[in-house]
Amino acid sequence: MTATGFFTDTSVCIGCKACEVACKQWNQLPADGNFFSGRSYDNTIHLEATTWRHVAFVERSLQLSGQITARPFSWLLMSDVCKHCKRAGCLEACPTGAIVRTEFESVYVQPDVCNGCGYCVVCCPFGVINRREDDGRAWKCTLCYDRQKTGGEPACAKACPTDSITFGKLDELREIARKRLELLHSRGVHEAYLYGMTDDDQPGTGGLHAFFLLLDRPEAYNLPPEPAVPTKGVGASWGTMGVAAAGMLVAAVAAVRSVEGGKK
Amino acid sequence: MSQALTSGLKIGREMDPDLAMLTGEGAQQRVKQAEPDAGSIVPLWQRISSRPAESLPDYYRLPLLKEPVWIWSVPAYFYLGGVAGGCAVLAAALPGKRRFDALASWCRLLACAGVTVGPALLTWDLGKMTRFLNMLRVFRPSSPMSVGSWSLAGTGMLATLSLLLGKKAPSSVRYGTALGGVMVAGYTGVLLGNTANPLWLEKRRLLPPLFISSAIASTAGALELLPLNLHEEKVVQRFGMVGKVGEAAAMVAMERRTPANKEAVYGFEKGRGGLLWNAAKVALVAGVVLDLIPAKSSTRRKASGLLTTLGAICLRYALLETGKDAAREPQAVIGPQRRRMQGGE
Numbered sequence: 001m002t003a004t005g006f007f008t009d010t011s012v013c014i015g016c017k018a019c020e021v022a023c024k025q026w027n028q029l030p031a032d033g034n035f036f037s038g039r040s041y042d043n044t045i046h047l048e049a050t051t052w053r054h055v056a057f058v059e060r061s062l063q064l065s066g067q068i069t070a071r072p073f074s075w076l077l078m079s080d081v082c083k084h085c086k087r088a089g090c091l092e093a094c095p096t097g098a099i100v101r102t103e104f105e106s107v108y109v110q111p112d113v114c115n116g117c118g119y120c121v122v123c124c125p126f127g128v129i130n131r132r133e134d135d136g137r138a139w140k141c142t143l144c145y146d147r148q149k150t151g152g153e154p155a156c157a158k159a160c161p162t163d164s165i166t167f168g169k170l171d172e173l174r175e176i177a178r179k180r181l182e183l184l185h186s187r188g189v190h191e192a193y194l195y196g197m198t199d200d201d202q203p204g205t206g207g208l209h210a211f212f213l214l215l216d217r218p219e220a221y222n223l224p225p226e227p228a229v230p231t232k233g234v235g236a237s238w239g240t241m242g243v244a245a246a247g248m249l250v251a252a253v254a255a256v257r258s259v260e261g262g263k264k
Numbered sequence: 265m266s267q268a269l270t271s272g273l274k275i276g277r278e279m280d281p282d283l284a285m286l287t288g289e290g291a292q293q294r295v296k297q298a299e300p301d302a303g304s305i306v307p308l309w310q311r312i313s314s315r316p317a318e319s320l321p322d323y324y325r326l327p328l329l330k331e332p333v334w335i336w337s338v339p340a341y342f343y344l345g346g347v348a349g350g351c352a353v354l355a356a357a358l359p360g361k362r363r364f365d366a367l368a369s370w371c372r373l374l375a376c377a378g379v380t381v382g383p384a385l386l387t388w389d390l391g392k393m394t395r396f397l398n399m400l401r402v403f404r405p406s407s408p409m410s411v412g413s414w415s416l417a418g419t420g421m422l423a424t425l426s427l428l429l430g431k432k433a434p435s436s437v438r439y440g441t442a443l444g445g446v447m448v449a450g451y452t453g454v455l456l457g458n459t460a461n462p463l464w465l466e467k468r469r470l471l472p473p474l475f476i477s478s479a480i481a482s483t484a485g486a487l488e489l490l491p492l493n494l495h496e497e498k499v500v501q502r503f504g505m506v507g508k509v510g511e512a513a514a515m516v517a518m519e520r521r522t523p524a525n526k527e528a529v530y531g532f533e534k535g536r537g538g539l540l541w542n543a544a545k546v547a548l549v550a551g552v553v554l555d556l557i558p559a560k561s562s563t564r565r566k567a568s569g570l571l572t573t574l575g576a577i578c579l580r581y582a583l584l585e586t587g588k589d590a591a592r593e594p595q596a597v598i599g600p601q602r603r604r605m606q607g608g609e
Contacts, residue, residue: 028288039324046326050293056323089460095410096395097402111292115398116391118333119409122591125460127329135294136391142289219598222323226601230458230465231406237457241472245446247510248350248476252357255503259495260359 003105004148005084005209006157006165007173009180010221011192013077013164019053020044020079022159026144027052046222047080049132052141053156054080056221064215066188078212078221079156079165082107082128082141083196086206087229090120090129090140098138105170106143106209114138125205125227143210170209174198177213184213191215195223204228321598328594329460332587337385339580343482344385345416345448346475346576348378350483352423352445354503356438360431367487367496369430374486375445376427379420382448408455415451419444449479456583462528462597463590464583467518474514474579480507482576485551488569497565501555508552508572515545515579524603528596530589537585540578547575 023029029050037043040057047054058076067074084106091099091107098113099120109120109129116136120129129140144154152158157167166173177194184192192215194201196208204227218225322328355371358364387396400417404410422441426433453475457468464471484504492500521529531537551571554564590596 026288027290028286029290030293037324050290052290058323092404092406093409093458095402095404095407095413096398097404098398111289113395113398113401114392115395117399117409118389118391119407119455119459121330122332122459122461122464122587124330127327127460127591130330131333131391132293135292137293138391139290139293144289146289217321219321219328219594219602220323222326222328222594224328224597224601226605227460230460234408234454234458234468237454237468237472240469241450241454241476244473244476244510245450247473247506248353248446248449248480249357249442251480251506252353252503255354255499255506256357256359258502259498 001103001105003170003209004143004168005106005170005173005211006081006143006154006167007177007211007213008079008081009164009166009177009213010076010078010215011164011180011184011189011213012162013055013079014162015041015055015057015075015077016161017044017055018159018161019156019165020051020055022155023053023141024051026147026155027142047082047128047130047140049130049135049139052081052139056080058216058220065191076215076220078214079160080221080223081156081210082143083126083205083211084141084143084209085229086199086209087231088205089123089125089229089231090138092229092231093119093123095119102143102145104143104145104148106145106148107140108142108145109138109140111137111139123230125224125229173211177211180213189215202227204232322594325594327592328597329462329591331591332461332584334584335389336581337388339577339584341382341385342452342475342580342583343577344378344382345452346479346482347486348375348382348419348423349445349447349449349476350479350503350507351375351378351487352419352426352441352448354483354487354499355426356442358499363493363495364499365431367492367499370487370490372423372427372430374483375441376420376423379416379423379448383416383420408451408458412448412451412455415444415447419448446476450476456587460597461587461591462525462593462600463531463587466525466528466600470514470517471583473510474518477507477510477514478576478579480504481511481548481551481572483507485569485572485576488565488572491562492565501565504572505552505555508548508555511576511579512548512552515548525600527593527599528590530593530596531586532582535585535589537582537589540582540585544575544578544582547571547578551575 035043040059042057044054056078061072062074063072064074088107096115098110102108114137118131120138129138131138153167157165195212195214196202197211199207351371352375355368358368387393399413422444425437426441450472453472456464457471484500487500519532532541551568554568
């Protein structure tokens, strides 16, 4: 099977939240209640165990290039989702094997295996996956594994009215993204760039299967500027542990010997 | 609708199961309240200070990462696992002489107790406790938690065998328990270092030595509370002193802030994490001071043991709390990554 994924082009997102609704409906996720964040039109706040698509509203008194307004004001909109990293922190951390890579090369949590240890929660460099308290298990976007198995496209991409969310084969998506970026640059939107499309863009994760076209620095959208899978460089931790462990054994023997004076 | 709610079947979903079937991927999620409540979202808002959004590039000061979801039983296990590991090592190092018999049997008992109660505490934290055996469903070397689960299971068996066989345990069992004990005492440091949490990630090389040296100190602290003869007391005290000095050094290094990690390493000074961290420091130093008083008295020894134990427990809780603080602060994630990018360019 070829790898599939999302290309989310934030330059055409209109913030309608149809993706959020479609995701909730298709996956029959529980409601989060009614909240008023008081900061922008974003009352979903973040990706959660029960929220697998989240539209960010970056509302600022700032003028974007090519924009004409009476006073500086702009909105950046982005539909955020699990990135289905090529090297996924959650997958590499999962001790039960509940988190697997599917035939579509997406990252999937098997709810019938997950025992809710919570390790994936701290290992995701994007803060996507979470454990739902009353359910006890970890949940996140499945890239609509059930729909893909029957040849369908994920609910959010299907519902997106502006095709800001494009679903497809990863190779084709990259081609579409490159062309779109070229077009935007030729129109003078020089701040546009692709976030995490390939290994070169984001060596820490080996590239994302759900990548983005962004119009400002990643942190403006609450994305990490340079995320890395935690297992990268963890050899150093095992190394210092080895040294300390040897020290512990030596300390025990030395403590006994010093009292016994080394006699047998 | 009210009928569907009172039936208790699909509460919180406002859907009558007679009208429609719930078969979606998320349909299995259990919900407690009929009226959906804030979940984890409201507390999140309450904890966030409001600050002008323009000053720093972030998203309304909202956390970028998720906080650790672990409850009190996890740091409690970190402590117990440390004691078990240290005891297993000490039991193997003691010569089979009669004057060390009491200490050796205490060590075997504590080692066995630690690696049996420890997994129970870990299971208590699981979202699905009945699935605790799934921990041994696969072996995943990339996951310190998987490595730790297998070490814990193996050490549990060996430590039980050591306890049952007592003095007659073959050296393979004794040394095997000791090696397993070292793993149990140390892997927890790697486990915290192998996360995306900005504080733990910054200090990933330091956490394993901190855990191991604190394990030595906690072992000595626990043993000092027990009746010991003069020889045993000396062994325990000298072993413990190595750990306490190591722990103090590692704690000083943990606190060290560099321009590269200044946002991540700030939790040691404030909040609950800072309080616990300072309590750990005070208790550790007080224990060492008591140790250095030359007077021989079992009260002094026990007081020192108690302080060391308290310090070690506070340290484990402080690490979890400061980790939560760091995850809550978006700049702790963004700042170091930005500077790394600029440095690399």
